[in-house]
Amino acid sequence: IKLYADGADIEGMIEEYKKGVASGFTTNPTLMKKAGVKSYEEFAKAVLKEIPDLPISFEVFSDDLSGMEREARKIAGWGDNVYIKIPVTNTKGESTAELVKKLSQDGLKLNVTAILTLEQVKTVADALSVDTPSIVSVFAGRIADTGRDPMPIMKDAVEILKSKPKAELLWASTREILNLIQAESCGCHIITITNDILKKVPQVGKDLSQLSLETVQMFYNDAQSAGYK
Numbered sequence: 001i002k003l004y005a006d007g008a009d010i011e012g013m014i015e016e017y018k019k020g021v022a023s024g025f026t027t028n029p030t031l032m033k034k035a036g037v038k039s040y041e042e043f044a045k046a047v048l049k050e051i052p053d054l055p056i057s058f059e060v061f062s063d064d065l066s067g068m069e070r071e072a073r074k075i076a077g078w079g080d081n082v083y084i085k086i087p088v089t090n091t092k093g094e095s096t097a098e099l100v101k102k103l104s105q106d107g108l109k110l111n112v113t114a115i116l117t118l119e120q121v122k123t124v125a126d127a128l129s130v131d132t133p134s135i136v137s138v139f140a141g142r143i144a145d146t147g148r149d150p151m152p153i154m155k156d157a158v159e160i161l162k163s164k165p166k167a168e169l170l171w172a173s174t175r176e177i178l179n180l181i182q183a184e185s186c187g188c189h190i191i192t193i194t195n196d197i198l199k200k201v202p203q204v205g206k207d208l209s210q211l212s213l214e215t216v217q218m219f220y221n222d223a224q225s226a227g228y229k
């Protein structure tokens with residue numbers, strides 16, 4: 001499975017790039033707002049200057065299909081490593097499948113995003129061109145947030161996408177490091193992880209007795225430094 005870094009903090013992105021842990025990057029408008037990005041284009045161009053050779057996804061902001069198409073074609077011109085994020089519907093729930101079909105057929109690399117149902121995965125798989133690389137982002141963490149196990153859905157999504165071998169299934173909205181193991185066991189091609197969770201990757205498979213000792217040590221140290229008697 002490939003690890004992507006999810007976020008829009010440019011320093012953090014460059015740090016992950018230099019460390020070589022991430023083999024790609026995802027952003028979204030919410031992450032950009034959180035990171036205090038003022039100008040989308042300036043931000044994207046600054047990122048692409050530092051990271052010119054790994055896949056990076058940038059999202060369109062329009063809510064109407066013609067606006068999305070205009071933005072998508074513009075974003076595609078920013079670099080060969082750019083994937084254009086197109087939401088699976090607009091805010092009215094209207095499908096973007098026709099636009100996905102058109103852009104993918106024209107050779108634009110898309111990341112179809114905000115997918116939560118297998119019905120949507122099927123529609124997107126049908127729309128994507130067999131010749132163009134693409135990413136299909138299923139928000140497994142948001143599915144889990146509703147009390148549903150995302151794993152059966154992700155396994156089925158892997159099967160559905162076999163009809164488009166250049167499409168990669170991405171596990172999005174990662175909530176904890178366990179999701180990395182789950183995504184891998186489902187056969188997902190990519191998982192995108194925020195920096196705070198990426199830092200925990202070295203903990204994978206750690207000896208639990210050792211972790212127990214470290215936990216006790218932490219409580220002891222904190223009691224000592226707080227002066228509790």
Ligand code: E4P
Pocket residue numbers: 006026027028030113137139141142172173174192
């Ligand atoms: C990635 O491409 C997504 O935009 C991101 O993982 C969504 O995360 P969230 O569901 O926590 O907002």
